[in-house]
Amino acid sequence: MSKGRYYITTPIYYPSSKLHIGHTYTTVAADAMARFKRATGYDVKFLTGTDEHGQKIERVAKEYGMSPKEYLDKIVGEIKELWKTMEISYDIFIRTTDDYHERRVQQIFQKLYDKGDIYKSNYEGWYCTPCESFWTETQLVDGKCPDCGREVELTKEEAYFFKLSKYQDRLLKLFEENPEFLEPVSRKNEMINNFLKPGLEDLCITRTSFDWGIPVPFDKKHVIYVWLDALSNYITALGYPENEEGDYSKFWPANVHLVGKEIVRFHTIIWPAMLMALDIPLPKKVFGHGWILLEGGKMSKSKGNVVDPVVLVERYGVDALKYFLLREYSFGQDGVFTNEVLLNRINSDLANDLGNLVSRTITMIEKYNGGIVPKPKVDGEFDEDFKQVATSAWAKVEEKMNNLDFSNALEEIWKVVRRTNKYIDETTPWILAKNEKNKDKLDTVLYNLAEAIRIISILIQPFMDNTARKIWIQLGIDEGPSTSWEASKEFGKLETGIKVHKQPPLFPRIDVKKELEELEKLNKKNAKKEEKKQKKESEKEEKGEITIDDFAKVDLKVAEVIEAEKHPKADRLLVLKLKVGDETRQVVSGIAQHYKPEDLVGTKVVLVANLKPVKLRGIESQGMILAATAGDKLTLVTADIESGSTVS
DSSP states (O other): OOOEEEEEEEEEEOOOSOOOHHHHHHHHHHHHHHHHHHHTTEEEEEEEEEOOOSHHHHHHHHHTTSOHHHHHHHHHHHHHHHHHHTTOOOSEEEETTSHHHHHHHHHHHHHHHHTTOEEEEEEEEEEETTTTEEEOGGGOBTTBOTTTOOOOEEEEEEEEEEOGGGGHHHHHHHHHHOTTSEESHHHHHHHIIIIITTOOOOEEOEESSOOOSEEETTEEEEEEOHHHHHHTHHHHTTTTTTOSSSHHHHHOSOSEEEEEGGGHHIIIIIHHHHHHHHTOOOOSOEEEEOOEEETTEEOOTTTTOOOOHHHHHHHHOHHHHHHHHHHHSOTTSOEEEOHHHHHHHIIIIIIIIIIHHHHHHHHHHHHHHTTBOOOOOOOOTTHHHHHHHHHHHHHHHHHHHHTTOHHHHHHHHHHHHHHHHHHHHHHOHHHHTTOGGGHHHHHHHHHHHHHHHHHHHHHHTTTOHHHHHHHHHHHTOOSSGGGSGGGGGSTTOSOTTOBOOOOSOSSOOOOHHHHHHHHHHHHHHHHHHHHHHHHHHHHHHHHSOOOHHHHHTOOEEEEEEEEEEEETTEEEEEEEEEEETTEEEEEEESOTTTOOHHHHTTOEEEEETTSOOEEETTEEEOSEEOEEEETTEEEEOBOOSOTTOEEO
16 A cells, blocks of 8 residues: 655756766656655656757757757657666656647646736846846846856847746745745755845746747747746646646645756746746745766866766666765765765775675575575574664664655665674674584574675665665575565564575775776777867857857957058968057958058958957957958958948
8 A cells, every 4th residue: 555645856857968977966866766765655756858948959959950859859869868777767758849748838828828927028138048047137147147157148029928026925935934845955045045035027938039949829929938848847747737637636746856956946936936826736845956066166068077977887887876976975965076986985885895795694604504594593692783773774764865865864774784794793603603502603693694684685775776686686585575665674584494696796896096097098088089079069060050149249340450560470460450439459360461561551341349359479369350262362341431330
């Protein structure tokens, strides 16, 4: 009989061609929680997926010469393959391009519009394409996106707005009366102080400047902006609003949304306000976990510092990677990843503690009792404390897991692992085996060791399913009543008289120095591949199509040449002084073979005025003048108009 229902979600991921270990972190945590809840008797629904609409997707697909859907199908296939490699036990994989999701988002939009919570107006403000986020002037940091630090675009277009400001007081009340709604507490304080108290503005929820999105049902020139589309997946996946009697009524509200800290704002301000407007319950908890950082900052494909989880799985196994991610880092905080930390954790916890414990125990049962699990005969002086540690662990693990404290849940299990290793040292079975009179004591010790390992295998299963099953093979037991979560609460469930089966080590010990050298070689090789790939993509971008938004970034001005001379260190270069309205600029240009300096004075040329300054053979160039070429002939682009005029 089910203990209840449990609905857990990860964010739906932007379909990047390279998900790194940071993305994997969220999904591994959600997977462990889903497996834990299933093991403890809950009916679980675990959702993940991909967020596939928006201007960013449209642009990337164009760069590859593909339609958005063609591009996405390939990338989503790679993401699903990664989750298969990571053995993620999701129940639903939603794509925001799924027909049912698009249809239901339109219905949600219509409901909000009919209620009067959506209205049409004009939007003018700053937009970050990589983050798919709108920002006000005051929210920008040094004129750039406060989330990713990249350039933003000034956008002006007709749009529909959601009345987010209407729900400001209700949202403040939500945080004040439900302190557990958003964890950890630092995230809650950030939302209150940085967003709610300064005041909420109504939210732009449609775009007209691109068409890769879900059309507004009654105004087809508008597409629904990504956050209303993406956030709705948590309920459209359950059938809302078409079918509120099935999974939606069974699993909503969600028990927890697991999200990275960078998208907490969307999940705890915009999403609850939407749900309030729809008059449906809010999720019980949003947990904003920290980032896994590299020395030098956040992992980023653009920085070339991505750690590939597939490579780590191939070298160390999926269970080792899962264990490391959940054991090494406190889930609510940032953590720093290094290969050395990973390898040392695998050696100390998995090879030395757990792997060695299983190997020693199976070896001793084979050596001292013919491979048969003996019947315990007499209690020894260390048995009571040892058994108490083993049988009390489940409750501590449950408490930690229910608080999403994965690291300390594993620490509670490792207390049993370490106590069992200590029990071997206390009882010294190799000494007992030397005297036949100690046979009853020896049998008891061997049974107790095997039984403790059985309990450990149950407790680790939500985190390391493969390892648990490998242990069962060595103990000679099948999945069933003796491997259920309930069976971890009682000592003595292991059947006697069964035969153990020695297997290769669960986690072979790693030569850290040698492995670090191998990883360094691999990293250099991969870095060169990535560099070549990015260079090709950069060249493609330079020569490929651009949008009107791209062109609008170029500031072209008419400039008059007031001085010209040869570059002292380069025969092909001229150094020009240009008058641009009231401003004087210096530009270095490679036109010396085509123009004499004295012939250029008084010429009005076209200047790219917002080009980043560079030094050419030691002299700074503050822009670039335009020219056209035909074979060997070069001609400057000129304009007979006042200096400083804008070319558009």
